[in-house]
Each structure stands twice: as C-alpha cells, then as structure tokens.
Amino acid sequence: MRIKELAERTGVSARLLRYYEQQGLIEPRREENGYRSYEEPQVERVQQIRSLLDAGLTTEIIRAVLPCLAEAANSCYPAPDFVDRVRQERARMAERLDGLQKNLQAIDDYLDAVVGER
Template identity: 75%
Template sequence: MRIKELSDRTGVAARLLRYYEEQGLLSPQRRDNGYRDYDESMVARVAQIRSLLDSGLTTEIIRAVLPCLAEAANSEYPAPDFVSRVRVERDRMAERVAVLSKNLRAIDDYLDAVAGK
C-alpha cells in the first residue's frame, strides 16, 4: 500500500510516517518509481509506534525496542542492558503518571470547590 493508504488506515499523517522512516522506525519497500510501498504488517507497527510514543518513550528508545519486543517477550534470557534500559524508561513513565495523577486530583478538588459555591 502507498503512504496515503497507510495514513488513512492508521490515522497518522503522511509527514509523520515519513518522519518514522527517517528515525528508523519504519522500513517501507521502494517501487521502481521511488514510491514507498508498505505491507499489511505496517498498520500494526504504526499503531505500536503510536502507543509507545503516547506512553512517553522517545523515538530513540522505540527504535531500540521495536525489533526486540517480540524476541524479548519470548526470550528466557533477555539482554541485561536492554532490560535495564526498559526499566529506566518504565520508571520515568511511572513518575509521569504520578505527576499526572496529582494534577488530576488538584483539578478535581478545584471543580468540587467551585461547584459548591
């Protein structure tokens, strides 16, 4: 499929898909005319990239994680440096969740206070 179809199917702008390619997150085939050609598996891959980005991971970490996700999940002996790196990112995400939760409670308290007036 061409980039427009992938964009339509995933809801991700074509310019972002090209950016993901520049970052090494997507590797489309090229047709003789130079057009990108994405196979069906790229729909799920884009969804996975979006999910990882939404969770706060950087494209650098995602580039390292993507090829390893399936292998690491099925491996009895994942590489210690990879596990350590993912743990650091997980801890960073947990800190963000804590801050967001605190801000949510503050907004709820504010709304409760103004609703009572």
C-alpha cells in the same frame, strides 16, 4: 498500500511516516517508480510506535525495543545498560500512569458530585 492510505488508516501524517522511516522505525518497500509501499502489518506497527511515543519513549529507544516486543519472551535485549534504560523508562511510564489514574479518579469524583453520574 501507499503512504497516503497508511496515513489515513493510522491517523499519522505522511510527513511523520517519512520521519519514522528516517529513524528506522518502519521500512517500506520501494516500487520501481520509487513510491513507498507498505504491507498490512505496518498499520499495527505505526499504531504501536504512536503509543510508545505517547508514553514518552524516544525514537532511539523505540527503534531498539520494537523488534523485541514481539519476541519479549525470548529476551532479545542485548546489553545490560540498555535493559537498565528500558527499566528506567518503564518506571517513568508507571509514574505517569499513576498520576493519570489519580487525575481520572478526581474527575470521576467531580462528575459524581456534580451530576451524579459519569
């Protein structure tokens, strides 16, 4: 598929897709005319990248972690410093998640009090 179709299917602009390519997060195949061509698995990969970015990870960390996510059981994380960094990011994400869950509960409590339903 071409970049426009990938953009439409993932909800990510073509500009961002080119940025992901520059950052080494996705790797399109180049056709003879120079056009980018993406395989079906790239749809899920772009969605995974978006999710990790939304969680607050940097593209640098995502670039290092992404190849390992599919093989997490094989522990392909190379350096102890990197593992520590990923642990720190995970702890930060868990903190954010806890805050979001508390906010969600507060909103649910408000809706229950105001309208008796969610």
